Amino acid sequence: MKITVLTWCVSFLPILLLIMLLAVFRISTARAAGVTLLLAVLSALVVYKADIQLVLFESLKGVWSTATILYIIFPALLLYELIAASGAIDVMNDTMRQLSPHELFRILTVGWVFVGFLQGITGFGVPVAICVPMLVALGVRPTMAVIIALLGQAWGNTFGTLAVAWDVLVQISGITGTELHLTARYTALLLWILNLAAGALICWLYDRGRGLRQGAVFVLVISLIHGGGELLVAQYNASIAAFIPATVAMAAILPLSRLPMYRRAYACEGSPMMVRRTSATGAEKPRGAVWLYFAPYMVLILVTVVLLVIPSVHEALSRWSVGFAFPETRTAYGIVNAATAKYSPFHPLVDSGTVLLLTCIISYALLHGRGLLERSQLRVMLSRTLQKTRPVAVSLILLLIISKLMSGSGQTLVLAQGITHVMGRWYALLAGVLGVIGSFVTGSNMSSNILFTDVQVNAAADLGASSSPLLAAQTAGASAGSMISPSKIILGTTAGGVPGEEGTVLRFTLLTAAILTLVTGVICRIIL
DSSP states (O other): OOOOHHHHHHHHHHHHHHHIIIIISOOOHHHHHHHHHHHHHHIIIIISOOOHHHHHHHHHHHHHHHHHHHHHHHHHHHHHHHHHHTTHHHHHHHHHHHHOSBHHHHHHIIIIIIHHHHHHHTOTTHHHHHHHHHHHHTTBOHHHHHHHHHHHHHTTTTTHHHHHHHHHHHHHHTOOHHHHHHHHHHHHHHHHHHHHHHHHHHHHHHHHHHHHHHHHHHHHHHHIIIIIHHHHHTTTOGGGTTHHHHHHHHHHHHHHHTSHHHHSOBOOTTOTTBOOOOOOSSOOOOSSOHHHHHHHHHHHHHHHIIIIISHHHHHHHTTOOEEEEEOOEEOTTOOEEOOEEEEEEEOTTTSHHHHHHHHHHHHHHHHHHTTSSOHHHHHHHHHHHHHHHHHHHHHHHHHHHHHHHHHHTTHHHHHHHHHHHHHGGGGGGGHHHHHHHHHHHHSOHHHHHHHHHHHHHHHHHHHTSOSHHHHHHHHHHHHHHGGGOHHHHHHHHHHTTOTTOHHHHHHHHHHHHHHHHHHHHHHHHHHO
16 A cells, blocks of 8 residues: 555554544543544544444454453453452552561552563453552552552563463564574563553652662662563563563562561652552451452462463463354455454463453352351452443454454555655664554554564564564553553453542653663664
């Protein structure tokens, strides 16, 4: 398809409109997505010469993708309801205070280290859904809890979830040998920057300069484990390049808590991050062993490792998949969406939703058996979870239809190729922007890499340069872009009990992602 000023501008309009409606005008996500969808449909039909059949089938693909995401969201929210109903929140807070009286230490432990650990093995928004309520329980403002979780999970988006996003990039680009190792090295270095920036930014948000000083040792040690570990392991086994350092970082929490600086009480009373509540007097004592209140998280880790980490089990259970067939569709300009017998196959036995659902079932049985949950509470928990999920479903359906429609009609591709053609040799500065756009539009690092890996390879060929720096910038940009993914933001605000605050979160994460992407672009340009 020939790229013109008109087609490029039209391709950018839906993204610009959605950002403006959410971040500037603070319109609800559902309404903003509805207006943006109308524009995307008109653009596809009028400017990109798609037909009604293409619009219909791409919309159905969006509905299917929504269903698979809701399968993750519902049990994630149910798990929180279960934990809250058991009285575990107060017990966990007391235990965390015993671990360290240093409030920033506790926030970093949950919002950066534990989030990173979950991203290493689950991904798909699970770390945000699980950790936002935990941060809120620590006294963090709900919108800030969402921001912290989004910052904390970003670095693990490429090599996390057992490196599915990385595998896609490698398969599409066809890189091997030295180029493969070089790309892995550059990618890990760029992700290290995201990781270090996230830890430092959480400290700054908590107590500005003093927060940075108080958290410096924690951040430097954990970032060395996260970033340095990922850089090392990625050269040998990309599938565990995030999981191994994230696990080591979890183990490092205990010795870090023994350092004198983290044995001293520290809390910034005027922190804009926190909501100060009057401590309850005469709080109910634990009705069982303390470990029982942490059991749901132990079960989550155990089920995740068994289903997702053990290769033989994961391979055997992955054989069964469910999906729908879609015919070939094309625009009058020659953009083709190939026919598929099983679009975006859903693997029920190893899906993150199944991991969470099994965790809920096992945890309920365990806590009910120990008298921490009554049978009558189950109906209440299910009802509350359903109430929280309903509004999310509407927003997600609209957003994912926009995503599929923009991709299927060629709008996303034109947007990317227009940037590469205009920038020329200086394109390296904006290579990561494509990754960000991909994550914003699709909500996934993997999908961003599917969309734009070929664009990056072709751009490198046009420049007569190695594709390694551009591919690294692509997937690092997609990782930064996960901070502005509307679907993840919605998941976070829902889990935090502040639906409708997506614009507030986006205003902060958009600026952060832009700055980090620019930094990675400068590095990419230097390497190139």
